[in-house]
Amino acid sequence: MTDAEHEALIADVFTVACASRTVLEHVTGRWGVLALVALDDGVFRFNALRRRVQGVSEKMLAQTLQALERDGFVHREARPTIPPHVEYSLTSAGREVAQRLRGLIEVLEAGVPAVLAAQARYDEAKTASA
Amino acid sequence: MTDAEHEALIADVFTVACASRTVLEHVTGRWGVLALVALDDGVFRFNALRRRVQGVSEKMLAQTLQALERDGFVHREARPTIPPHVEYSLTSAGREVAQRLRGLIEVLEAGVPAVLAAQARYDEAKTASA
DNA sequence: GCATGTACTAACTTTTAGAAAGTACCAACT
DNA sequence: AGTTGGTACTTTCTAAAAGTTAGTACATGC
Numbered sequence: 001m002t003d004a005e006h007e008a009l010i011a012d013v014f015t016v017a018c019a020s021r022t023v024l025e026h027v028t029g030r031w032g033v034l035a036l037v038a039l040d041d042g043v044f045r046f047n048a049l050r051r052r053v054q055g056v057s058e059k060m061l062a063q064t065l066q067a068l069e070r071d072g073f074v075h076r077e078a079r080p081t082i083p084p085h086v087e088y089s090l091t092s093a094g095r096e097v098a099q100r101l102r103g104l105i106e107v108l109e110a111g112v113p114a115v116l117a118a119q120a121r122y123d124e125a126k127t128a129s130a
Numbered sequence: 131m132t133d134a135e136h137e138a139l140i141a142d143v144f145t146v147a148c149a150s151r152t153v154l155e156h157v158t159g160r161w162g163v164l165a166l167v168a169l170d171d172g173v174f175r176f177n178a179l180r181r182r183v184q185g186v187s188e189k190m191l192a193q194t195l196q197a198l199e200r201d202g203f204v205h206r207e208a209r210p211t212i213p214p215h216v217e218y219s220l221t222s223a224g225r226e227v228a229q230r231l232r233g234l235i236e237v238l239e240a241g242v243p244a245v246l247a248a249q250a251r252y253d254e255a256k257t258a259s260a
Numbered sequence: 261g262c263a264t265g266t267a268c269t270a271a272c273t274t275t276t277a278g279a280a281a282g283t284a285c286c287a288a289c290t
Numbered sequence: 291a292g293t294t295g296g297t298a299c300t301t302t303c304t305a306a307a308a309g310t311t312a313g314t315a316c317a318t319g320c
Contacts, residue, residue, distance in 0.1 A: 012239070013163075013164060013167070013235055013238075013239065014164065014168065014182060014183060014184055015184055016184045016185040019242050019245070019246060020235070020238055020239045020242050023238050023241070023242065023245050024163065024235065024238055025160060027234075027238065028158035028159075028160075028163055028234075029158075030155060030308090033143075033154065033158055034143060034144065037143070038144065045266085045267090046266080046267055046268080047265080047266070047267075052144060053144060054144055054145055054146045055146040057308080057309055057310070058267080058268070058269090059268090059269085059270095059308080059309070059310085060308070060309075062267080062268060062269080063308095069252065070248065070249050070252040070253075071245045071248060071249060072244060072245055072247075072248025072249075072252075078267090081266095082266085082315080082316050082317060083265065083266035083267075083315090083316065083317060083318090084266055084267050084268080084315095084316090085266075085267090086266085086267065086268090093241055093244060093245075096237060097234070097237060097238070097241075100230070100233060100234045100237060101234070103230060104157075104158075104227070104230045104231070104234065105143055105150070105154065107226060107227060107230060108143075108150055108153050108154055108157065108227070109142070109143065109150045111153070111223055111227075112149050112150050112153065114202060114223060115149070115153050115201045115202055115223075116149060117202075118200065118201055118202025119200050119201060119202075122199065122200040122202075123200075160277090175297085175298090176297080176298055176299075177296085177297075177298075186278095187277080187278055187279070187280095188298080188299070188300090189277085189278070189279085189299090189300080189301090190277070190278070191299095192298080192299060192300080193277095208298090211297095212284085212285050212286060212297080213284095213285065213286060213287090213296060213297035213298080214284095214285090214297050214298050214299080215297075215298090216297085216298065216299090
């Protein structure tokens with residue numbers, strides 16, 4: 001085992017070269033969160049998922065799904081038909097993570113009015129002092 | 131109320147222009163997560179936080195903290211002394227979010243060995259087929 | 261036969277993140 | 291007296307990431 005490999009096993013997100021940080025970035029990345037939470041609702045095909053996660057480009061969705069599949073959170077099942085038919089779903093690890101993300105999002109969505117109010121206060125204080 | 135403002139109040143992260151998505155990006159952004167979880171351990175000064183969150187640049191930490199302060203998750207207390215003395219801490223809203231993030235990170239850190247194994251399997255399957 | 265849908269990939273452009281240096285001031289050391 | 295170091299940032303510039311657009315290789319419906 002090399003030093004780098006050994007370092008990677010000490011799971012501490014605050015450490016620069018830790019593997020957990022890479023995983024965290026895949027999971028909490030802009031599209032990672034949305035893809036995982038969307039897939040928590042069931043099995044989706046590529047374009048159905050793209051319609052669900054509004055605003056994601058084809059490139060980014062493909063990239064995000066590939067990273068999550070490689071990390072073992074997403075299962076990709078392709079039928080070699082023409083036109084291609086690919087189904088994406090969550091693995092058990094993916095479901096565990098997705099449920100935590102869903103909880104986070106619920107808290108955040110409930111807090112949106114408070115955030116909007118906080119932003120208004122902050123901006124007003126800024127413009128008043130400037 | 132404009133249409134855009136009304137849209138922003140319908141809290142649904144899957145919608146493009148939703149305010150909750152902006153908040154989600156601040157909270158789950160690369161440095162947002164780490165800053166919030168670090169601050170969940172107590173009060174930190176700017177450079178202490180920077181040492182804690184390894185790899186963050188001064189610019190990004192300042193930017194991240196400003197966004198989180200504006201959203202009402204972080205409290206900034208500055209004493210107008212020279213040299214400047216600024217203390218960052220979490221608000222109650224920030225603590226709620228930070229605790230959920232901490233839970234997520236614990237799951238992710240525990241899953242690191244499984245992720246590494248999944249990545250190895252994925253890469254092997256790829257190189258075998260290529 | 262031409263548009264549409266499938267699941268992508270590749271090239272190109274724009275946006276964002278990161279690295280490095282600057283700011284303004286003081287305290288201690290040389 | 292001048293250099294070094296520390297505070298909390300901001301500014302500038304470059305490198306990396308994200309987004310946009312077009313292309314692939316078919317098949318089905320109009």
